[in-house]
Amino acid sequence: xxxxxxxxxxxxxxxxxxxxxxxxxxxxxxxxxxxxxxxxxxxxxxxxxxxxxxxxxxxxxxxxxxxxxxxxxxxxxxxxxxxxxxxxxxxxxxxxxxxxxxxxxxxxxxxxxxxxxxxxxxxxxxxxxxxxxxxxxxxxxxxxxxxxxxxxxxxxxxxxxxxxxxxxxxxxxxxxxxxxxxxxxxxxxxxxxxxxxxxxxxxxxxxxxxxxxxxxxxxxxxxxxxxxxxxxxxxxxxxxxxxxxxxxxxxxxxxxxxxxxxxxxxxxxxxxxxxxxxxxxxxxxxxxxxxxxxxxxxxxxxxxxxxxxxxxxxxxxxxxxxxxxxxxxxxxxxxxxxxxxxxxxxxxxxxxxxxxxxxxxxxxxxxxxxxxxxxxxxxxxxxxxxxxxxxxxxxxxxxxxxxxxxxxxxxxxxxxxxx
Amino acid sequence: xxxxxxxxxxxxxxxxxxxxxxxxxxxxxxxxxxxxxxxxxxxxxxxxxxxxxxxxxxxxxxxxxxxxxxxxxxxxxxxxxxxxxxxxxxxxxxxxxxxxxxxxxxxxxxxxxxxxxxxxxxxxxxxxxxxxxxxxxxxxxxxxxxxxxxxxxxxxxxxxxxxxxxxxxxxxxxxxxxxxxxxxxxxxxxxxxxx
Numbered sequence: 001x002x003x004x005x006x007x008x009x010x011x012x013x014x015x016x017x018x019x020x021x022x023x024x025x026x027x028x029x030x031x032x033x034x035x036x037x038x039x040x041x042x043x044x045x046x047x048x049x050x051x052x053x054x055x056x057x058x059x060x061x062x063x064x065x066x067x068x069x070x071x072x073x074x075x076x077x078x079x080x081x082x083x084x085x086x087x088x089x090x091x092x093x094x095x096x097x098x099x100x101x102x103x104x105x106x107x108x109x110x111x112x113x114x115x116x117x118x119x120x121x122x123x124x125x126x127x128x129x130x131x132x133x134x135x136x137x138x139x140x141x142x143x144x145x146x147x148x149x150x151x152x153x154x155x156x157x158x159x160x161x162x163x164x165x166x167x168x169x170x171x172x173x174x175x176x177x178x179x180x181x182x183x184x185x186x187x188x189x190x191x192x193x194x195x196x197x198x199x200x201x202x203x204x205x206x207x208x209x210x211x212x213x214x215x216x217x218x219x220x221x222x223x224x225x226x227x228x229x230x231x232x233x234x235x236x237x238x239x240x241x242x243x244x245x246x247x248x249x250x251x252x253x254x255x256x257x258x259x260x261x262x263x264x265x266x267x268x269x270x271x272x273x274x275x276x277x278x279x280x281x282x283x284x285x286x287x288x289x290x291x292x293x294x295x296x297x298x299x300x301x302x303x304x305x306x307x308x309x310x311x312x313x314x315x316x317x318x319x320x321x322x323x324x325x326x327x328x329x330x331x332x333x334x335x336x337x338x339x340x341x342x343x344x345x346x347x348x349x350x351x352x353x354x355x356x357x358x359x360x361x362x363x364x365x366x367x368x369x370x371x372x373x374x375x376x377x378x379x380x381x382x383x384x385x386x387x388x389x390x391x392x393x394x395x396x397x398x399x400x401x402x403x404x405x406x407x408x409x410x411x412x413x414x415x416x417x418x419x
Numbered sequence: 420x421x422x423x424x425x426x427x428x429x430x431x432x433x434x435x436x437x438x439x440x441x442x443x444x445x446x447x448x449x450x451x452x453x454x455x456x457x458x459x460x461x462x463x464x465x466x467x468x469x470x471x472x473x474x475x476x477x478x479x480x481x482x483x484x485x486x487x488x489x490x491x492x493x494x495x496x497x498x499x500x501x502x503x504x505x506x507x508x509x510x511x512x513x514x515x516x517x518x519x520x521x522x523x524x525x526x527x528x529x530x531x532x533x534x535x536x537x538x539x540x541x542x543x544x545x546x547x548x549x550x551x552x553x554x555x556x557x558x559x560x561x562x563x564x565x566x567x568x569x570x571x572x573x574x575x576x577x578x579x580x581x582x583x584x585x586x587x588x589x590x591x592x593x594x595x596x597x598x599x600x601x602x603x604x605x606x607x608x609x610x611x612x613x614x
Contacts, residue, residue, distance in 0.1 A: 037594055041547060051551040052591070054481055054561035057488035058509050105589075107494040127493035129586070179590035202594075 034177075034201040038291040041255045052341045053381075057106055059086040059401025066379040067404060069369040075326070078367065081394060081405035082119035085110045088396045088403060090184075090316075091386040092134045092141075096156040099386070099403075100124070100141055101396065102134045104182050109134065109143060111159045112403075124162055132235070133183025135193060137219060144183035144195065147174040149221065171221025175200075175210050180233045189244050192216040192223075198233040203253045203280050203291050212279050214248065214268075228268050230301070232279040236316040236384065240356060241331050245270060247305070247356065249314040249335060252283055254342035261287045263314050264304035265335065267359055275302040305354075306361040311340035312348035316384030322391025325408045329353070334366065336382040336395060346371060349378045351385060351395055367395065367406065450514050456503060457515070465522040466567075473572045477524030479558045483516035496586050524557075524567040531570070531613050539610025542603055546595040548611075556614045561589070566614035573608035 041048065062083045070078040087103030088110075094100065101110040109125040125131065125143065133144025141155040143165070149172045150165035152158070172195070175181065180198030188194050199212045206212045214228040214237065227246065237248035250264040261283035268275060281289055281297035284307050288297040308314040316336040320329050332355050339349035351367035370380040381399040388394060393406040457475070461467050465476030475483060489495040491504045491512070507515075543549075551562045558564035565573060579585035580592040581599065596604065 037597070039594070041550070048547060048550050051559075051562065052589075054485070056481075057485050058513075105489065105494065107489075107492050129494070179593070 034179075034204045034206070036204040037201040038204055039202045039255045040291050043290065044255045044257050046255065046258055046342065047344050050342050050344070053378075055087065055105065055381075055398055056401070057086055059084045059088075060399075062402075065397075065400055065402050066370060069379060070367060070404070071369045072367055072406065075410055076406055076408050078395075078404045078406050081403045082112050082121060083400070083402040085112070085121050086401035087398060088401050089383045089398050090132050090134045091384050091394055091396055091403070092136050092186075093386065093388075094136055094141070094156045095139055097389070098156050098159065099394070100134050100136070100155075101403075102132045102143075104130045104132055104398075107131065107145075111155075113159070122159055124159065129178065130182040133185040133195070135185045135187055137187050137191075137193075142185065142193065142219075144174075144185050146178055146181050146183065147172075147176040149174070168221045172217060172224075173221075177211075182235070184235045184237065186237065187219075188216065188246070189239050190216075191219070193219055194227065194237065194246070196231070196234050196237075198231075198235075199279055202255060203289060205280060205292060214246070225273070227273050228266070228275060228277055230276040230279045231266075234266075236314070236335075238317050238319050238333065240267075241319050241321050243270070247317060247319075247333060249308065249317050250277065250304075251313055251315075252311070253280075253289070254311070256283075256290055258310065258343045258345065260284055260307075260310040262307035262310050263312050263337075265306050265308050265314065265317075265333075265354055265361055266302070266304045267356070269359060272302070276300060277302050277304075305356065305359055306363060308335065308352070308354075308363065309337065309347055311343040313338040313340060314348075314352075316382075316386075316396075317354075318385045318387055318393075320387060320393070322387050322393075324391025325393075326410070332356070333361070334385045334393060336385050338381045338383050338398070339371065339378055346373075346376050346378060349381060351382050370397075448511075450511070450518070453503075453511065453515060454518055457519075460499075461519075464525070465519050466525045466527065467569055467572070468527065470569075471571050471575055472569070473576075474524060474527070474568055475519040476522035477557065477567070478519055478564050479560055479562070480516045480520035481560045482558055482563045483519050484512055485561050487512045487515065494586070524564060526567045526612060527569045529570045529612070532609050535606045535609035536613045537610075538603075539606035539608070542599070542607055543610055548595070548607075551591070556611055565611035568612055570605075570608045570612045573611055574605055577604040577607060 065080050067078055067080050087106035090102035092100050099112040107128045108123050109131050111122045111124040113120050128145040131143055131145040135142040139154050141152045143150045149168040152162050152165040177200040179200045184196045186194055194216045197211055197213045199206050208229055212231050213226050215224055216227050217224050231250055233251040234248040237246055239246055246268040248266050252261040252263045266277055278301040280292045281294050282301045285303055286298045314335050314337045317333050319331055319333050332353050334351055335354055336351050337348035340347045349371040353364045353366045354361040371378050380397045382395050383398045384396045386394040395404045460469055460472045461475050467474045487504055490497055490500050491507050552565055553559045556566035577596055581596040
């Protein structure tokens with residue numbers, strides 16, 4: 001049904017990346033976590049056996065995908081759109097309709113195309129370090145893997161032969177620390193490339209000149225500006241379709257209790273570029289950090305528009321502007337919550353809606369069913385959302401290596417409500 | 420030769436030498452033949468007798484599967500492993516992982532220093548190794564067994580996590596090793612190997 005075509009050329013290209021990386025000793029990405037980390041798991045009184053969940057490096061068979069468990073509001077329906085691409089995370093669309101998909105530890109970038117009504121999956125690139133950052137502009141695909149930046153011009157004409165791309169790593173000059181630096185990147189309404197640089201620890205004093213930021217650049221890597229500071233780990237942002245303000249999700253720290261501090265949905269208000277969002281001193285809606293203490297930790301801190309739940313891992317966010325969903329969904333934000341690990345009772349594993357107004361937001365459920373609350377178990381992990389040209393919504397599932405497509409049909413509301 | 424691990428020593432056994440000298444596996448190689456090739460370096464029963472080569476016996480199945488995929492994908496770069504992993508299909512990897520996970524782990528013949536074990540136990544307690552590596556240090560899911568692993572391999576790996584040269588690894592391991600001296604790392608290795 002769905003063909004996975006390994007691209008041998010992709011492998012060769014990836015090999016050349018690896019050789020470049022290994023050729024100079026300074027190119028080794030640093031391990032990640034800052035030695036200044038102040039995590040104090042003992043003080044958190046959380047279960048000592050909590051650990052990050054394993055992400056399968058192989059995709060679930062299509063007939064084992066949990067699509068039948070999914071629940072949506074009346075009139076909405078979920079179906080499997082594509083599968084067989086392990087590590088499924090970032091989704092961006094080329095002008096000709098190719099969905100490019102980034103991964104983290106697997107190091108692959110996929111190209112998913114439509115052929116005779118079915119999806120064809122190619123491994124476009126391989127062997128990169130956590131290529132989570134993908135962006136499309138003027139027919140070119142930008143690939144960001146920690147500090148490495150490549151641009152593949154006219155990519156959709158070269159899916160079988162992407163070449164090595166134009167390397168822009170030196171121009172962007174991003175830090176090579178790995179932890180919390182699997183990139184998220186997107187072009188803003190101003191034509192600039194916005195890039196996240198996360199905190200290289202769970203909780204620590206960071207170098208504010210380097211880490212805990214959202215930056216923006218000209219597409220060639222010049223003209224860097226800091227848009228937001230004191231941001232622990234945002235892995236998703238989008239611009240409100242009307243106000244053009246930047247909204248971003250942010251993951252709260254671990255090992256400070258099962259209850260939080262909660263994750264955040266933030267907004268950079270017009271004219272407030274460069275605002276400080278609190279890390280590491282002040283979390284959520286004004287929670288002082290228990291391990292990194294300063295006087296008046298929340299003074300001067302821009303608090304979130306809304307908190308998005310403890311350890312819920314809100315990642316991808318997209319404002320809806322399509323024609324398929326009911327009018328009440330126009331300009332609301334869909335947020336994928338990958339789900340908790342640092343919490344005894346699991347939480348999240350869903351897609352929620354944020355209705356924004358005047359710098360605040362209200363949340364409501366949208367897609368659920370991956371989490372079995374009684375069994376404290378999960379069957380999928382939504383990571384990113386993407387609006388298709390027809391107004392349907394794609395949701396990537398990293399756990400199963402699949403994409404689901406959400407559609408809406410008013411007439412069949414009653415029949416599909418329980419799916 | 421930037422890719423060649425400086426700690427890696429060429430294996431002395433003929434089969435592995437033959438395979439390393441350029442003969443990659445053809446696709447469709449029987450599982451038994453692949454296992455035999457693994458055993459040449461990793462030990463006849465999956466317990467390595469070779470310096471700096473890890474034991475695979477009793478590793479969590481998911482751990483072996485995950486690492487073989489990451490090596491195949493050129494994310495975790497181990498030059499010596501390239502000929503053995505580059506053509507592996509997912510099913511080959513599943514079968515190899517299932518095989519080695521079932522074998523009984525046995526400590527190597529390396530001498531264990533009781534004083535280092537004691538010191539290592541204190542450090543391991545402070546660093547909460549069991550949180551991920553499980554109470555018996557036998558590993559779980561994507562986290563490896565360190566109990567009964569070779570001391571030299573554990574020491575080498577801990578150093579690589581500390582200096583950032585272990586590619587394709589989860590970044591979490593750089594936290595517990597931060598600030599530890601070489602003597603501390605050796606103590607941790609002796610402790611884990613003795614469990």
